[in-house]
Amino acid sequence: MRMLGRISRKPWMWSWTAAFVVWFATIMVTGGASTFDLSQAALTFAAFSIIVGIGQMFVITLGPGNIDLSVPSTMTLAGTLALKLMEVDNAMIVPGLVIAMITGVGVGVVNYALIKALRIPPIIATLSVSFIVQSAAIWTNRGLRIKPPSFLADFTTANTLGVPNVAIIALVISVFAWFLLEKTIYGRWISAVGQSMPAAKMAGIPVDGTRFVTYIFCAVLASLAGYLLACFSGGAALNMGSEYLLMSIAVVVLGGTAVAGGDSNVPGIWGASLFMFLVVSMLNTYGLGAGIRLIMTGLIIISVIMLAGGRAR
Amino acid sequence: MTGDTLTAIVEVADAKVSFGAVKALDGVTLAIMPGECVGVVGHNGAGKSTIVSVINGGLTPHQGNISSDGERLARYGIGVARARGVRCVFQELSLCPNLTVIENTRILHRHLGGFGWRKRARKVIERSLDLVFPGHGIESDRSVGELSIAERQMVEIAMAFSDAGVAPRLVILDEPTSSLDAGLAEQMLGYVRRFVDAGGSVIFISHILNEILTTASRIVVMKDGRIVADRRSIDWTEHSLVESMGSVAKGEANRRAVRDLAGAPVVVEQIGPGLPFRAKRGEVVGLAGLAGHGQTRMLMKLHAAETSDWLARREATVAFVAGDRRLNGVFELWSILKNFSIGSLGDLTNRGVVDVAAEMERATDWKRRIDIRTQDLANRILSLSGGNQQKVLFARALSTRAPVVLMDDPMRGVDVGTKQEVYEIIRQQAASGRTFVWYSTEMEEVCLCDRVYVFRDGAIVAELEGDAVTEGNILAVSFRGAAA
Amino acid sequence: MRLTYSAEAVRLAVPALSLTVLLAAVFWLQPRAMSYVGLNLLFNLAVPIALATIAQMLIMAVNDLDLSMGTFVSFVACVAATFLRDTPLLGTLILAGVVGVYAAIGIVIHLRNLPSIVVSLGMSFVWAGLAVLLLPAPGGQPPDWVRALMTAKPPFAPMAIIASIVIALVAHLLVMRSSLGVLIRGVGGNERSVERAGWSVLAARAAAYGLAGVFAVLAGIALVGLTTSADANIALRYTLLSIAGVILGGGEFIGGRVSPIGAVIGALTLTLAGSFLSFLRISPDWQIGAQGAILIIVLALRLLLARIEKREKAR
């Protein structure tokens, strides 16, 4: 019982509970027959939100006002450039990955340069950058969908022991992120910067270095997600990241990370990402129209945050 | 009530307040009569700020009752207290920095509204500022954020004494002079005396015992959530106060031993307007002068020169102890442990991974060394009283291996006993070669330094050394400007 | 009133200057814009944006952020193009009701101490859903009086300019001069001190949200007045535009530092920036990117001017 009490105080508990409830409600429609397929689909698609969500979480942890709105266009540009470079050639997989990563680093550097040198608030700076990056994506291949190399296409859509490969990648990244946050000095630094920049500075923390690395980390994860998504869905599309703008923010906050910064939560992102996928599936399954579906999604998000994030004053 | 006995403005009977396991108030009974100034002293965490919150209506005691003007009030709250003329200056500054002084006045006085309130509010606050701090020079349409910390404190004090319809009858001052220099503090104390003579009441909390002794008509000593002594102030001496608070007075033992540092190498240097700043190895250098004349800026410069915002130094060369701990001291979400260790993580990590055992060991050691009052280092930092939080910040800086420690008026709100312990640690560490640069608004601390730079208008105007470091000399230079 | 060299004045000088520079550039590129009709064409779509920006500013004044502004304005536009025209009474009731909902959101956020970003993110789905239910396909028509108001041709200055000035003045009086405005900004600056002075922070926050709701409703109505019909996605970009407008106008995300006149100027600047770009005739590939670049340039200008300002002050 006390154990239960302790767990219910964990901020990630709520997103997991919500995901489970929605999952259960969905499989009930087919009397449980769809359990395996649904779970597999959920893991597959949640994986992409998890990868971008973790990057966004690092940025949000940096404190109020820190947010990266360039995530969608970074995904698009990275996917586009990588697929263009690889040209359906299996031998080019690694160079493709490298170019995607370089894209991420580049976007991260520009983002932070604007934030730091021009003192533009992150929300506006990253928005502006996202426009430029989107243009760059249009310019590079004018919206043509190039197919991924066959090995990558197979790999990203396949399962290992019934677990989708992309979910395994997401898991590896999550563990790495968790380790960074909880065990390393870098994790302490981000959390300190997120709680109070002046205090972090006076405690001798390299504030700019920490923020710089974090913005790059976020953009690199977005690039990786873009690379994987482009391979998974059979080609990079100019609008393929657009969904992940609100999604990346939603999974972070639903997952129990403090929007005010300083406190992050990796397991919560999993719960929230699964939830965000499953809730759409559930409402689709129940055959509800787009209007009702949107309203329900909104109300569920609010209910979850009220249960999870609510602290009576 | 009989006609000839005065009734208390506010009377708290047997109040108990606890935060979790901490008993902040453990049965306190206190009555404030019209026309008296009650001084409250006690160690950090004794419950002084808590009793203030109870009287102010901001905190409802879990047990006990409150009466005012002879009436027992079942539903006592901020509104009721204010209507009865209770005003409060809180330990932390509590104005809205984005609003102007006038607008802050509007917020404070709920009944000032209606058409043309700006004019009225301006009159109210300017009159009060002129009364309490004649010659203050604060423009009331500047926003509070632009004022210096001392000016903000002045505004806050003047605000509490201002009269806009409901006259102040009981003004509570919780460490009001912590950011004021001697001159301003004296102005304020003078006004408090006049206010009390005119029939008003004041509760005055301070760690500067001299202020209390000269201003209060009655002094109450608190210890661990209880009142342990309550006497007229003429019956107290500094010595007896300290004794009843539970710490041993050390008196003149405070004076530093004269040391010869002529041969020691210079470890920090900063050249700006006025005299150059230099500090030698093992030296305790004081920054003095009136509050807000560039001392903090000098510390920031020294800090910025020795740290990088982009890359972590392998060996930190400076450590910093913040005075304004809410702003640049504590990390509010963190435990005491993490707040302590953040300064020395470089030593406690192995290839970037934090060694949790070493971290705990070092924290436990320092908890013992400077007596941080908590059962568990995993508790949140905010569960500590103000003074104890300050001790954590001290421990954070002192536990590093940095050869230079910068201190920005670090003893704000630290109790006498703790101060003595910290002084001792500073002395020891200086002897073993660490350099301290110490800005303080308290003369007693400045006099502990080997050498003192006096600031005026953002520049160093004088350097005093050895026996020349006296209150008289410093004041003379601060007020006269360029001398020496 | 004494002119002080206050932070507020500095806050305003910067956006005003960037607007002037941009306007000069537009006139230079396209002299035809320098006329009654030209100015109206340049600025009339800025009117709803200015209203939405004021709404966002009110929310930012209490340290919150509204990510549902765009969908909410879209929803209001849908209501205005349907109910408000067909059954004015019911339409008015609905709009009053949603203003109430806004105030209620403020109350919930305060009572449960919720992050406003998440709640408004959730609400953005709700408003979008309601709008889709109301108008599954674009359509509707604004009430005639709205259309008449938005296309009026007053003497001397075009409607767009007059409306912007009126909005700025009303918002300035409300937010900067009135007691309620002081209280709302006070909550943003230091919630505790407002509470300690005996005010209800809950009421202040509810008022800020309610007022924001009112301005957002006006934005939606003004928008249909200009576009002549509504759809569920019509104003989605207002969320980010309104935030950018507040920032361009010298407002800040936290600390209750806002400037209503600046916010209106910010909204005008953003609208003008779009026109400036189309007059430049950039290659279609880079037109989107140029919008980002111009945002960066205008904000960099802000920094530059603030620097000059600081140097002046230091002297």
Add this chain to the structure above:
Amino acid sequence: AAMPVSALADTSGKKIALSNNYAGNSWRQAMLTSWEKVTGEAVKAGVVAAADAFTTAENQATEQAAQIQNMILQGYDAIVLNAASPTALNGAVKEACDAGITVVSFDGIVTEPCAWRIAVDFKEMGRSQVEYLSKKLPQGGNLLEIRGLAGVFVDDEISAGIHEGVKQFPQFKIAGSVHGDWAQDVAQKAVAGILPSLPEIAGVVTQGGDGYGAAQAIAAAKRPMPIIVMGNREDELKWWQQQKEANGYETMSVSIAPGVSTLAFWVAQQILDGKEVKKDLVVPFLRIDQDNLEQNLANTQAGGVANVEYAQEDAIKVIEAAK
């Protein structure tokens, strides 16, 4: 006599602008490319003085309205318009007409009476899909409907057509409906989410740009492949061709050709030339069937959309046909 020579003389000083509200998918990119190609030649040949393309940063009616207002200020003689909303731009379009500007809308058309409309019968596009399926699957079955972006005119029209078709052929039943936002990855995700709870699916009716995503999701779920109506994207056609070769898979593909922007350009040019043109013109949608698949695929750029570009004569033909 409408000789091209005289047309050349009359419109050589005229400026035409393209107002486009979205550039974020392959269809729109193909549309812009066709525009650039055809109008570029026309400008070089001196048919018109300028033909500039403008795209808004976000797919928003308000932004496009501002764009049109700017075009009025810039003094264009005609505006060719792919509108974000059929009605929300009416205010701006009216202002343009009042300023003496010819407005020709296509694909996303506007209802303002002063503008010309080159429309595709989206309803029929939806209905014909069900009709095709009824021929392939006379016994009927369950359909999965993939819709576009909620709240957008085209989505509503095509979906209405599909539902009309289901009414006409009651052996079909729509077992599930998801929004794929005309994007392969969104469609893939939505289909994967609903699929586990659906019974066996006989056909998938789509709106274009979503067929390949649906095929991927269905293949991943290891379900029997239903007849997926495609939307002329190269990846869809290619997948279809592979399936056709492997197991004789049969379907059809239908969408509006992105090159319709060039038809709109020529119509605008003809109007400027003083031609009498009816306000409502209709272009057929581009349909690909089992037999002409290979041929169409060969003509489609890798990663692009099957396309048809129009010449001045085509426009004249369309105008004549409408009379």
